[in-house]
Amino acid sequence: MRRRSLLLSVPAGLVTLAACGNDKTDSGKASESASPTTSATGPSAAPAPKIVSGPLPAITAGTKFGEKPTVAKGSGQPSKDLAVKTVIAGGGRTVAENDFVQAHYLGQIWDTAKVFDNSYDRKTPLVIQLSQGQIIDGWRYALTGKKVGSRVQLAVPPTWGYGTQGNTQAGIKGTDTLVFVIDVQNTFNAKSSADGKKAAQSDTALPTVGTNTDGAAPSITFHGAAAPKNLVANYVIEGDGPVVKADSTVLVQYKGVLWDTGKEGKEFDSTYARKQLASFSLQQVVKGWAQGLTGKKVGSRVLIVVPPSLGYGDNPPPNSPIKKDSVLVFSVDILAAM
Incomplete structure (x- = not known):
C-alpha cells in the first residue's frame, strides 16, 4: 500500500488523511x-x-x-x-x-x-x-x-x-x-471560509466549533464528555450550495484535533497552519471523512467526529500523534466541489 498526498501542491500535512487502498488519480473528474x-x-x-x-x-x-x-x-x-x-x-x-x-x-x-x-x-x-x-x-x-x-x-x-x-x-x-x-x-485562497447560516450546537456531549468566517482557524472546545462510538457529522454553518456526492472532489479548509475530555484537543493537522487549501477526492480519504461530507452542502462548516473504526483502525499514520484508539475531531469548511 502506498500513501498519497491529497494536495494539488504538496505540503505534507494532508497525507494523514489519505486512505489506505487502491491507488487512484487524485486530480478529480475533470482530469479524465x-x-x-x-x-x-x-x-x-x-x-x-x-x-x-x-x-x-x-x-x-x-x-x-x-x-x-x-x-x-x-x-x-x-x-x-x-x-x-x-x-x-x-x-x-x-x-x-x-x-x-x-x-x-x-x-x-x-x-x-x-x-x-x-x-x-x-x-x-x-x-x-x-x-x-x-x-x-x-x-x-x-x-x-x-x-x-x-x-x-x-x-x-x-x-x-x-x-x-x-x-x-x-x-x-x-x-x-x-x-x-x-x-x-x-x-478561493487561504483565508476563505464557509458562508451560510449558523446551526444550533446544542449537544453538550459534543465539542463546540467556532463560527468565525474571517479565515482564521475556528476553535474546537470540549466539554468533558466521553467520545461517541459512532460517526458524527453535524452542520456548524449550513451553506446553500450543491450537495457533495460520494465521488466528489472537494476544496476545503479544515482543522483536525484529537478528542480530549479537557477543553482543547491536540491539533495534528490544519490547512490554516499551512496557509494552503486542500483539494481531494472523497474516494481517497478515511471513511469517516467520506461518509461525513457526503450529502453536505457546499458553503458549509461541518463538525466531523471519527471513531477509530472509520479512521485508521489499527494502522495509524507513522510519526503522528494519532494512535490506534484515537478519536479524530475535525472542523471542515466545504468551499467547492466537483
Whole structure:
C-alpha cells in the first residue's frame, strides 16, 4: 500500500488523511478529459508571456456568462504571444496567482475549431489552483487579475499550453494554438471560509466549533464528555450550495484535533497552519471523512467526529500523534466541489 498526498501542491500535512487502498488519480473528474490541468507535470521553464489583445475568433453563440459558447475557427495566423480578452467584465473578487479558481470552460484548436474539452456538458465547473505546475501557464497568466463573474477568452500558443509534445490523447499537436472561453465563477485562497447560516450546537456531549468566517482557524472546545462510538457529522454553518456526492472532489479548509475530555484537543493537522487549501477526492480519504461530507452542502462548516473504526483502525499514520484508539475531531469548511 502506498500513501498519497491529497494536495494539488504538496505540503505534507494532508497525507494523514489519505486512505489506505487502491491507488487512484487524485486530480478529480475533470482530469479524465483533456482539461487544462493534464499538462502540468512540473514547473514550466517558459518565460512570462507578452499579453496581447488578439487576434481571437468570434464567439458566435452562447454569449452569456455561464452559457456553453460556440466559437468560430481561427482566421489567419494566431499570435505567438498570449492573446487575452475580457469578453464580460465581472464585479466579484479579484483572482490572484496561487488562488483556487472555480470556472466553466471550453477549449478548441485554433486551426480546426475542434473542441477538445468543455465543462459545460459535464455540468460541473473545474476547481483548480492557479499555480505553476498545476495548470497550463496560459490560464495562470490570463486569469490572474481578472474578477469573479468575468468571461475571458484566450488564445494560447504551445509555449504556454501543452508545449512541443502536445496532448495526443486530446488530438492536440505540439504546434497547435488553443482557444479557450472561461467563465470565472469563484476564487478561493487561504483565508476563505464557509458562508451560510449558523446551526444550533446544542449537544453538550459534543465539542463546540467556532463560527468565525474571517479565515482564521475556528476553535474546537470540549466539554468533558466521553467520545461517541459512532460517526458524527453535524452542520456548524449550513451553506446553500450543491450537495457533495460520494465521488466528489472537494476544496476545503479544515482543522483536525484529537478528542480530549479537557477543553482543547491536540491539533495534528490544519490547512490554516499551512496557509494552503486542500483539494481531494472523497474516494481517497478515511471513511469517516467520506461518509461525513457526503450529502453536505457546499458553503458549509461541518463538525466531523471519527471513531477509530472509520479512521485508521489499527494502522495509524507513522510519526503522528494519532494512535490506534484515537478519536479524530475535525472542523471542515466545504468551499467547492466537483
